Amino acid sequence: MSLKHALLGLLSERPASGYDLLKTFETSLANVWPATQSQIYTELTKLAGSGQITVTAEGPRGRKEYALTDEGMTELRHWLTETRPQRNTRSDVLLRVFFLGVLRPEQAREYLTGLTEMSREGYEQLRQLADSIDWDDDNLSVYGRIALEYGLRFNAMRQEWAEWAAGQIK
Amino acid sequence: MSLKHALLGLLSERPASGYDLLKTFETSLANVWPATQSQIYTELTKLAGSGQITVTAEGPRGRKEYALTDEGMTELRHWLTETRPQRNTRSDVLLRVFFLGVLRPEQAREYLTGLTEMSREGYEQLRQLADSIDWDDDNLSVYGRIALEYGLRFNAMRQEWAEWAAGQIK
DNA sequence: GTAAACATGTAACAGGTTACATGATTGT
DNA sequence: ACAATCATGTAACCTGTTACATGTTTAC
Numbered sequence: 001m002s003l004k005h006a007l008l009g010l011l012s013e014r015p016a017s018g019y020d021l022l023k024t025f026e027t028s029l030a031n032v033w034p035a036t037q038s039q040i041y042t043e044l045t046k047l048a049g050s051g052q053i054t055v056t057a058e059g060p061r062g063r064k065e066y067a068l069t070d071e072g073m074t075e076l077r078h079w080l081t082e083t084r085p086q087r088n089t090r091s092d093v094l095l096r097v098f099f100l101g102v103l104r105p106e107q108a109r110e111y112l113t114g115l116t117e118m119s120r121e122g123y124e125q126l127r128q129l130a131d132s133i134d135w136d137d138d139n140l141s142v143y144g145r146i147a148l149e150y151g152l153r154f155n156a157m158r159q160e161w162a163e164w165a166a167g168q169i170k
Numbered sequence: 171m172s173l174k175h176a177l178l179g180l181l182s183e184r185p186a187s188g189y190d191l192l193k194t195f196e197t198s199l200a201n202v203w204p205a206t207q208s209q210i211y212t213e214l215t216k217l218a219g220s221g222q223i224t225v226t227a228e229g230p231r232g233r234k235e236y237a238l239t240d241e242g243m244t245e246l247r248h249w250l251t252e253t254r255p256q257r258n259t260r261s262d263v264l265l266r267v268f269f270l271g272v273l274r275p276e277q278a279r280e281y282l283t284g285l286t287e288m289s290r291e292g293y294e295q296l297r298q299l300a301d302s303i304d305w306d307d308d309n310l311s312v313y314g315r316i317a318l319e320y321g322l323r324f325n326a327m328r329q330e331w332a333e334w335a336a337g338q339i340k
Numbered sequence: 341g342t343a344a345a346c347a348t349g350t351a352a353c354a355g356g357t358t359a360c361a362t363g364a365t366t367g368t
Numbered sequence: 369a370c371a372a373t374c375a376t377g378t379a380a381c382c383t384g385t386t387a388c389a390t391g392t393t394t395a396c
Contacts, residue, residue, distance in 0.1 A: 003355080005265070006265055012272050017376095018375075018376070019373095019374060029265075032259075032260070032261050032268065036356070036358080038357080038358080038359090038378080038379095041375095041377060042377085061364045061374055061375045062363085062374095062377095063375060064376085073272070076272060080266055080273055081273065084284075086262065087262035088204045089201070090202070090203050091203070093255040094202045095175070095176055096255060098179060098198075098199070098202065098317055099250060102179070102182050103247065138271075139270075146267055146338060147264050147267045150264060150267070150335075153327050153330075154327065157323050160323075161319065164319070171382085173383080173384090187347075188347075189346060206386080207348085208384090212349085231347045231391075232392080233347060233348090234348085
């Protein structure tokens with residue numbers, strides 16, 4: 001149920017419409033918690049229904065701007081401080097590694113060098129993202145930068161691992 | 171749709187019952203692709219229906235032993251070589267980082283030191299797991315060890331990152 | 341005898357994806 | 369005028385989780 005908390009979190013920075021939030025999901029949150037348009041609108045309606053957010057303004061084209069309520073902020077704080085993160089990490093990438101034995105060694109090595117490449121590209125993309133953002137001093141910038149650093153380190157780690165792993169075969 | 175491939179992959183090593191596979195998911199695959207009992211049995215029935223696996227033996231208590239068919243092996247190879255891994259990584263842990271700004275700095279730091287601890291524990295658990303397994307030379311051992319090394323490096327990376335991040339606050 | 345382990349199956353629900361459907365406003 | 373962008377909503381489907389439901393065999 002973390003899409004809910006992602007929305008509450010974004011609205012804690014500033015009021016926004018479903019469309020605004022969708023754009024944020026497509027850019028900054030895409031690597032951490034992807035969400036589709038249909039999911040976002042549905043969840044916003046639910047959150048408004050339960051009083052955790054409210055419509056604060058209506059604009060052209062039926063635009064509805066939502067803002068966090070006190071209740072929503074309480075829920076957000078509760079999620080951050082009282083609940084432990086524990087989502088199961090399913091890894092498509094790693095699952096395949098378990099079964100590389102059904103392939104010929106050179107095919108297995110090919111898969112791993114593919115991962116090396118994928119990780120290098122991921123690293124580069126994040127570096128470019130970091131350069132393209134003009135970081136100011138608001139909260140999302142400070143913590144967004146910390147999250148991005150995680151992404152950089154993650155890709156670097158995975159690249160080194162994949163290189164090592166390719167060397168382990170046969 | 172990777173539960174299917176996880177099952178095909180496991181059956182490529184040796185025939186097994188749903189119950190056997192469930193045990194494997196609880197141990198070796200738990201960190202990579204968790205699956206529940208109900209999911210496994212449902213998927214096995216579907217795979218048998220589509221001819222990718224077959225019942226090769228029936229034992230006591232209604233035990234059904236499944237084995238991979240040629241068709242199943244083809245599908246497994248196809249998945250490994252022709253499809254690119256691309257599953258979205260949703261990270262509960264990282265999502266919270268984005269919103270730590272709503273907390274007081276010491277609470278935010280507390281969250282990050284909690285992650286340091288979680289990562290250290292994760293590392294230790296994997297080390298113990300590595301010691302407890304008697305690795306032989308079959309495919310699942312070779313590649314299982316490579317996957318486990320990934321887990322070790324991942325936890326080490328995350329621990330260092332969380333320590334660094336805690337130092338970034340205020 | 342009885343508890344633990346073996347063994348399977350189904351139903352209800354929650355969350356996420358894809359596709360369909362519609363329309364208004366802005367910029368060129 | 370036309371395309372791009374803004375803007376929302378719903379339906380069908382798939383995957384995964386939790387809970388219910390049932391029964392057998394083995395070991396102590």
